Structure formats: C-alpha cells, structure tokens
Amino acid sequence: MTDVRVTHIGGPTTLIEVDGWRLLTDPTFDPPGRRYSFGWGTSSRKTSGPALAVADLPPVDAVLLTHDHHGDNLDTAGRALLPTADVVLTTPAGARRLGGNARGLAPWTTTRLEAPGRKTIDVTATPARHGPPLSRPVTGQVTGFALRWEGQRHGVLWISGDTVLHDGVRHVARRLDVGTALLHMGGVRFPLTGPVRYTMTAAQAVELCRLLAPRTAFPVHYEGWHHFRENREAIERRLASAPADIRDRFRWLPAGTGVDVTV
Template sequence: MTGELRLVHIGGPTLLIEVDGWRLLVDPTFDPPGRRYGFGFGTSSVKLTGPAIGVDDLPPIDVVLLSHDHHADNLDDAGRRLLPEVPRVVSTRAAARRLRMPNVTGLDPWSTTEICDPDRPTLRVTATPCRHGPAGSRPIVGDVVGFVVEPTAGTGAIWITGDTVKIPALAEVPRRFTIDTMIMHLGRVRFPLTGPLRYSMDGRDALELVRTVRPRRAVPVHYEGWSHFSEPAADLQHVLDAADQQLRERVVWLTPGVPTRV
C-alpha cells in the first residue's frame, strides 16, 4: 500500500483509511439503525442507517482516530467495544481521561503524536481545532478535534475535519500543511430544541473550505444516516455539483462499503 490511499466509507463519520501499509479507522460506529441516542441537554437523534460493513467484518485495525467520544454518532456502543482491541487510539485529552485505556493518546489542537512500526513508514498525526456548535457552546458540546495524518512515504497529507462549524482556525490548517486529501464532516446538524443553531458544516461551508485549502481531493462524509442532519444528501450534492468545474472535479463521492482509491 506504500504511496497509495484507499478509503472505505462505512457510514456517518466512520471511514477506513488504508495508507502506506496502515489501516486507520475514523470514529467507529457500528450499531444497527432504529435507536434514539441522547446528546445531552435535551437533544437527541435517531440512527437511520446501519453500517455498510459490520464490525466483525473489519480487517485488523492499527489505529482509531476518534474525534470525540461523547456523541454516539461518532462513537456508539459497538464502536466503544472495539477500542480495547486496537493498538492505538488517538482522540482528545478529555476522551483519554474518560476512556481510561492505556492505548488511548489524548491530544490538544496542534499537538502531535507518531505512529511507528519498524516495518512500515511512520505516520505523524496532528490534532486540528474544531468547534462543534455556535460560539460559546464548547462547555455544552464538549471538546472535539480533527486530524492531519502525514505519511512519510510520499503520500500527501490527509485532513479529517472532525465535527465542526466553519471557524477561522480551520484556515490555519493549509498554512501549516499541504493537504492532499480532505475528509469533510458535513450535514448541517440541528436540533428542534435549539432551532436554527448549527453544529456542523453544510455544503456552502464545504465549498468555501475547498477553495481555501485547495486539496487534490475533497471527500464528503457524515452527512447522512441520522435524524439530526438538516441538509439532505441530495441538497448537499446539488450545492457541491453546482460549483465551478475546477472545484467540482476535486470532490469525490464515496459509495458506502466500496473501496475507493483517491
């Protein structure tokens, strides 16, 4: 796999990344659909779609990149049971305190850890800033991070935005890194209880971010499968497909369960 990048979208934010001989799993969610999960302070969401690949059908995973542990659409019960079986888990410092597992590394935004193995190229993982809601919401919504993964074997850097609204700190990422592939968490999360307040990016935010970052490939994920998404997949696709051709050609749509080289 050296020099190649392969993605498998499992559902929601859950993505299998194969790069330079490593298998990385982002935000493991493998519960069946139909259940309502609480998100705190009276908010909740129903899982509408199950995973395209079952947890028992996964290949061996080397690293889990967990943007946050306290929302079930990013870590559900089946995903939580998987964590002790994985050699490394990288997440927020708050998640590391709550999970209390020796294999979990907690990072603050802009801090870095390395994934090492004598038989594979080293991966450098840097946490990136997120704000999972409107200004001032961090005490309520909790800490979230994205991740920049830098392979050392020639494959370009991968940025997973994590669950975030569009904030100025996101523009710092392309100043610090040359991003080859950007994984965008979208869907425009809203809850009836909080009305128009948004807790993740929508298609227009994605377009602005692609224009700012100018990655070779931009991959939308985490925009379907839950009732708290307020921008339907068809509307998101319409927004991104209506962009100018140069930008539109950067966007790669993944078919759940189907390995895609990007």
C-alpha cells in the same frame, strides 16, 4: 507517491489503509433504530446501519476518534471495539474518560505511529468546533486529524472532525498543505436550538475547499441520522452552483467499497 485505500463504512466511520497500516475513524457499528441523547435536551435517531460489521474488519492498528461523547461518532459497538486497537487517538478530555489505550492530543500536537517495516505516520490534531461561538462548554472537545508520512506528493490526508467553518479550521488551510480531505458535513441542527448549525453546511464546505485547495474532498457524516439537515442531494445542489475548480474536487465514497486515492 503512495496509494491509500479509503472505505466508507457509514456516518463518520472510514477505514484508511496505507502501507500496512489500518486506521479506523469514529467507529459506529450499531444497527439503526435507536435514539441517542446528545445532552442538553437534544437527541437523534439512527436511520441506517453500517455497510460493514465489526466482524468484517481486518485487525485495526489505531482508532482516530474525533470525540467520544456523541453516539453518532462512537456508539456501543464502536466503544467495544476500542480495546482491540493498539492505540486510540482522541481529545485530551476523551482520553481521560476512556482511559486504557487512549491518548489525548491537544490542537496542533503531534504523535507518531511506528512499526517495523512500515512508514512512520505523523498524526497531528487540528482545531474543531462542534457548533457556534462559545458552544464548546456545551458540545465538548472535538478534534480533526492530519496524517503525514514519507512519500506523500499531494499533501497531507486530513479528517475535519465534526466542526463548523471557523477561524481554527481556516488556520488548517494556512498551516497545512492538504491533498485529501474527509469532510464531516450534514449541516446538523436541532429543533431546540433553531437555525444554529453544529457541523459544516455544503456552503461552508465549498468555502473551505476554496481555502484548502485539496486534490480530493470526500464528504462523510452527512446522512443516516435524523439530525442531519443536508443529505447528498442537498450537497450536490450546492456543488452544482460552485465554481468548477471547486466542484470537481469533490468525490463520493461508495458505502462498504474501498476507493484507492493517490496521495
């Protein structure tokens, strides 16, 4: 049994500390106020900044980058941080764009993080689809990550990445024993494309947790930008009507404060 410390910095950005490893997800450290283009006529303005600055971080061993081409998952300050990590794990297309220390992982491929005196962490890329069917040529490659190491008793730690609920994510539930899940939520949509959603809604997250049955589910990436349509209040309203055995699995991460999780 291993204790992991998870610190939610803001948006999709979390610091995961386990057995001496420091893993950073989707680094976003720009201040609020700027508008970012997401391509194909869509854009959004950042409305809140990170709970921690880059200067507040300890040295980072690896960056788990679900995708590099949207400013709410990798912004200017986050991009500048990438060369300071030993490795950046991301999509194959993202690794080609970033070069340097970036390593691309196709869905269901695994790489290892190894260092003397530390547990070896197996990192497996998991399927993600950042929108409706046939949207991948527009929204680009996105990945989730499953983290496994010796001594886990409650299943892998899984980061969903920006994704809707689709067959690839359902396959995660069939293939992996997930103990702790960081779920990218927010029900993103844009005026240009009407009701189409690009990330999980609360209803989808409830259904996914019914399939996954994780010990703990942490919502992340659900506010701080104009393009999110379901903030914490909206998510809590949906959870209130969910079965208790699903509702009780959800926990909220305080901004900037580490939370210890037993995995």
